[in-house]
Amino acid sequence: MKYIDLDTVNKRMTTRILINKLVKYLFLAATLFGLIVLAVLLYRVFADTIGWLNLDFLTNRLSTIPENAGIKGAITGTLWLMLIVGPVTMILGVGTAVYLEEYAKRGRLHSFIQTNINNLAGVPSIVFGLLGLTVFVRVLGFGTSVIAGGLTMSLLVLPIVVVAAQEAIRSVPGFLREASFGMGATKWQTIKNIVLPAALPGILTGTILALSRAIGETAPLVALGIPALLIPIPSGIFDNFTALPMQIYYWTLDSVLVDEYANLAAATILVLLIILFLMNSVAIILRNKFQKRY
Template identity: 50%
Template sequence: MLMDNKELQRIKSRKLKNSVFHGLIFFCTIFGVIVLALLLYDILKKGLPWLTIDFLTNFPSRFPKKSGIFPGLLGSLWIILLTAALAFPVGVGTAIYLEEYAKENRFTEFIKLNIANLAGVPSIIYGMLGLAVFVRALSMGRSVLAASFTMALLILPIIIISSQEAIRSVPSALKQASFALGTTKWQTVTGVILPYALPGILTGTILAISRALGEAAPLIVVGALTYVSFIPKTPLDQFTTLPIQIFNWSSMPKREFQNVAAAGIIILLGILLLANSTAIILRDKYQIKIKD
């Protein structure tokens, strides 16, 4: 009977600890949501009145009412398109090689471990690497191309890891069935593995690109301009981006520039939400095709 009472007390103690832990986690979640809601309310309140067509088409100015985000918007578009074109084929190709072609040995495990470690490196480190290699060593200058290569290095580990996970999720039975039909390794990869893993690959890639879109630190190191009175026409031109432009406005002494920065934040959030929504739509679309 004594043992039963002790066991009952232990069960009650575990339930109490479990309830306290759940309550603590719930409180932290609610606190984060409330803070986020207050920040969004403040940004929308300040920025919405400044969102006009002129704001999207004008160049930056020392007058808040004449300031626009057009060069930053175009610069971000340039960098994201070039970054995706550079990082996506390399990242997916690396994942395919590591999962389907590389032999399981210590060297392969060493490569996978280092790729995982690179995904956690602070973005400012990639900025210094880009400054040393692309801007100076390869003489690309402080250009869109140098920034795109730097951002491609930043998101490459994320694309590789997400692509690996997507490729691992392909059932082994599908691969074996493909080989049983007499297909080659490459035909199995392109005809069976990639179509099945494509939703996960696209989701990881778009989320990685969304991260690159919001980065400012590596671009400052590479040489992004805070004030631009022109638009980049070629990959070798100088540039600015949305985060850099927003950072510049937020540091201006005039109070109206805080409202202009809030309007820029709304534009950036809209683009990020659009990118994330695209990832969800593509994932669901290809998953439906696979089921069919």
């Protein structure tokens, strides 16, 4: 008597091997799908960009005439926006994270705040735009200036920074804190000298990723009412501004009026993608360099 019925095993063998292979290609296809779409997108952007992305395009001011149009104003506007969003989210975000991780007692209030921060991360960006329109543009009277746009964007990406900073602070090993307390340091001295320096790479990575989210957001700026034609270059935080995604949005819509606007939009997309790529690279380098120090 045989313990293994070879016939049955052989019969099922072919199907099992077949399914095994099939599943492999299924997952490969799932992976390729996204990549192919990205490749098509990049191909179309590059094809439309040829002949349009040059130094003049980067240094010229905005114009309704495609040959004269440039994105110096949009680039400057985006940089000003980042100068607001970066420090504001970092100060508020790290402050929140330090409070929640180091000071707040674990309890109902703590989990209530925690849940709401997570909920906030899921609120659609247009809602933040409308909030910004009411509070910063109208009530505080900032108009459609850099500071109004920057504060709106800061609120939008704040939850990302808070969560990233919390994780960074949580990953600082307890023995470091205990050693510090053992040396007679106060809580604030411990946070300032031990916890924050150790958590800083994680915090910076989170902040940069949040910035790269903010840099590409269009909906909140549309809600604020950023003008479609704004030629002067912003020189301060109370100046009106336009940003790269706004220019992409308006040029894409207006390509029904002037065909060449589609090329301008493509060139702007490429510039935005390059900026995003650089920022994400910095975030990855930071993360890899400082990972697992303890």
